[in-house]
Amino acid sequence: MSAITMRELTKVYPGGVRALDALDLEIADGEFFALLGPSGCGKTTLLRTIAGLEVASGGSVRIGERDVTNLPPGRRDVAMVFQDYALFPHMTVRDNIAYPLRIKKVDRRSRAGKAGETADELGLAGLLERRPGQLSGGQQQRVALARAMACHPQVFLLDEPLSNLDARLRLEARTFLKRLQRELGVTTVFVTHDQAEALALADRIAVMEGGRIRQVGTPTEVFRRPANTFVAGFIGSTPMNLIAARVHGEELAVARARLPLPEDARDRVTDGERLVYGVRPEYLDYSASPVDGALTGEVVVVENLGSVSLVSLDVPADDPDAADAPDGGAGPDGDAGPDGGDGPGAGLAAGDTGAGAGRTSVQVVVPEGSEPEPGDTGWVVPRPGRSLLYRDGNLVTAAPPAGVPAPRAGVAARS
Amino acid sequence: MTSTATTASSTEPTGDRPAVAVRHLLAQVGRYTFLCVVLGFFALPLLWLATAPFDDTPTVTASLPAFTLDNFRALLDNPYALSSLLNSVYLAAGTAVLVVAFAALAAYALSRVRVPGRDALLYGLLLLSSIVTGTATMVPLFELAFRLNLIDSRLGVILILSGGLLPAAIFILKDFMDSTPTSYEESARVFGASPLQIMRHIVVPLVRPGLATVGVWAVANVWGNFLVPFLLLRGPDKAPAAVIMYTLYTEGGQADLRLLSTFSLLYSLPVALMFVFVSSRYGFRFHGGIKR
Known part of the structure; x- marks a missing residue:
């Protein structure tokens, strides 16, 4: 079948740039897989290495049962759709779609017929005699997809498939692409820097940074339980709130408030330990009146996002040296201080918010109709089961890393 | 002013x-x-x-x-006038084909492959090219042609002229090659096309305006070149128009203005027509399949 397996894949460019760093990844057969990360993280290099356009400096790539590490791109049985589509400008749509068949020495008549069929499937029937320059962006993209489909590859590789479309067309193309992939059931890997696109399209996502994979998981896993603070900050249309915190018995001291310890982390923390508390703005509830177990602060910015508003509050940071903890927290304080000093906690909270010493910013999503005004005092309560704890940047959790799902056949799989 | x-x-x-x-x-x-x-x-x-x-x-x-129209009749009586125009066509066409073919291959390679000192090589060639067909190297070139048995041979003239034009042609074409996106070729590579197939199916059609430019430029250069064919071709039966023009003098050394003017007109018309034809056929059209 056409699962893709990468083992210790390394790519070092002649200039000494390490684009891929001993990377291990498994992509299941029939899966719609996203490579997500900021620019320069190596995601495009990884895609090009799977395609064979870049030669790996070390490690191996297998497609199905075949080791393709040293095969040229033409013999890997993959098709790639480029970010700029790379439709040949001097050929008609029909010739473009038929080009892979021309290389495979299919005779002229049957390849024209095949190109017509593929174009029909993608709703390009009336455009066969046009040149790429006479098509809209969305049509060009579908021609590029049709050209990739025409040779029935084992794997589709899409480089930023939606980035060249305007915003409205992008949503339409996203739905279209997801449906097409389900129907074809062909293993598809795509690269994107847009986390919303990855969450919407992919069956599983690999979040990359600096040539390494920081987390692999389903969109739900990656969104709800980011494995580290990098993923937490990268995924989600609003980044996760990350606040310095300290364990106080069964509770957590966060920004002068007391919050319950997250279920998952209960038996994995020691009293007095300094950690980073993370909660998404979507999983916080805003209240204009005092509530128990809430963070409180002054509303500084209200941003309208349409049906909801994003409210930023200035919350006093939990000053570890003030030690105003009344419940006898003084004992563990002494040995927790130096221990936590080099952790990411304090530095992260201060650096992230830029609110200055002793203050930190918390963002919360407020439904329409109940937006506060800047200057109000507000209380925000985390929803149970939605807050996370990070130690040295990694999630404190009991759950084992997610495995590779079983192969999935397409709805209308090629019989 | x-x-x-x-x-x-x-x-x-x-x-x-x-x-x-x-x-x-x-x-x-x-x-x-x-x-x-x-x-x-x-x-x-x-x-x-x-x-x-x-x-x-x-x-x-x-x-x-x-x-x-007597001047034209008189010119037709000259046994070498019309055949010399044909000779010019042979030389120009042969040189243009060689220059375009070799320059395209070399420019593509130089544009896509990273070779250390590539730019220095290109500039060096460009500098030297003006010398190769220049007056200064005529003696060694003549010597070379003599040793290779290429005296009084059209092939010899074509080879020497091509050698002189190639560096500049490579330089011009490399610019065209550089400006075509590599994703076209990468796309074809993923479909399994070989380098020569990529060249034939993708690169040549894309840089066709550049090839046409270089071809026209080569033809015009050969058409006007006097020295190389004058020295290397012996008899007037192989001489191109530029050389025959030189023979249209009366015995006294006086220019025969009637023949000279008529021949000049016939001599300049083909090149002018070629410019018109090529620019209408291969003008700078680019259909664009890359979304920018």
């Missing part, structure tokens, strides 16, 4: 509105007069070329011709 400036400044008493308008008008008149003089300077020789062949007794001045 200077005269308009001085008249303009002298007719400006105070700088109020009418004076400005007058100055503007004078400047316009001056500018167009100047342009007419320049135009006449360049147009007169062309006018001579158009009228003299049809004149009974042409002189070195352009005048309304006493119309006749």
Whole structure:
């Protein structure tokens, strides 16, 4: 079948740039897989290495049962759709779609017929005699997809498939692409820097940074339980709130408030330990009146996002040296201080918010109709089961890393 | 231009509105007069070329011709006149084909492959190319052609001319190759196309305007080259038009203006027609399949 397996894949460019760093990844057969990360993280290099356009400096790539590490791109049985589509400008749509068949020495008549069929499937029937320059962006993209489909590859590789479309067309193309992939059931890997696109399209996502994979998981896993603070900050249309915190018995001291310890982390923390508390703005509830177990602060910015508003509050940071903890927290304080000093906690909270010493910013999503005004005092309560704890940047959790799902056949799989 | 400036400044008493308008008008008149003089300077020789062949007794001045076609008849009596034009076509076409083919392959390779010192190599070649077919190297070139048995052979002339034109052609074409996105070729590579298939199916059609430019440029260069064929070709039966032109003198060494003007017209027409044809056929059209 056409699962893709990468083992210790390394790519070092002649200039000494390490684009891929001993990377291990498994992509299941029939899966719609996203490579997500900021620019320069190596995601495009990884895609090009799977395609064979870049030669790996070390490690191996297998497609199905075949080791393709040293095969040229033409013999890997993959098709790639480029970010700029790379439709040949001097050929008609029909010739473009038929080009892979021309290389495979299919005779002229049957390849024209095949190109017509593929174009029909993608709703390009009336455009066969046009040149790429006479098509809209969305049509060009579908021609590029049709050209990739025409040779029935084992794997589709899409480089930023939606980035060249305007915003409205992008949503339409996203739905279209997801449906097409389900129907074809062909293993598809795509690269994107847009986390919303990855969450919407992919069956599983690999979040990359600096040539390494920081987390692999389903969109739900990656969104709800980011494995580290990098993923937490990268995924989600609003980044996760990350606040310095300290364990106080069964509770957590966060920004002068007391919050319950997250279920998952209960038996994995020691009293007095300094950690980073993370909660998404979507999983916080805003209240204009005092509530128990809430963070409180002054509303500084209200941003309208349409049906909801994003409210930023200035919350006093939990000053570890003030030690105003009344419940006898003084004992563990002494040995927790130096221990936590080099952790990411304090530095992260201060650096992230830029609110200055002793203050930190918390963002919360407020439904329409109940937006506060800047200057109000507000209380925000985390929803149970939605807050996370990070130690040295990694999630404190009991759950084992997610495995590779079983192969999935397409709805209308090629019989 | 200077005269308009001085008249303009002298007719400006105070700088109020009418004076400005007058100055503007004078400047316009001056500018167009100047342009007419320049135009006449360049147009007169062309006018001579158009009228003299049809004149009974042409002189070195352009005048309304006493119309006749006798000059053409006289030229046709010259045994080498028409065949020399054909010889020119052979040499020009052969050189253009060689230059375009080799320059395209070399430019593609130089554009896509990273070789250390690539740019230095290109500039060095460009510098030396003007020497290869220049007067300075004619003696060694003649010697070389003699040793290779290429004296009095069209092939020899074609090879030497090609060698002289190739570096500049590679330089021009490399620019065209550099400006075509590599994603076209990568796309074809993923579909399994071999380098030569990529060249034939993708690169050549994409840089066709560049190839046409280089081809026309090569033809024009060969068409006008006198020295190389004059030295390397012995008999007048193989000589191209540029060399035959030199023989159209009377026994006394005087230019036969009737034959010379007529032959000049026939000599310049093919190249002019080629320019028109190529620019209409391969003009700089680019359909664009890359979304920018």
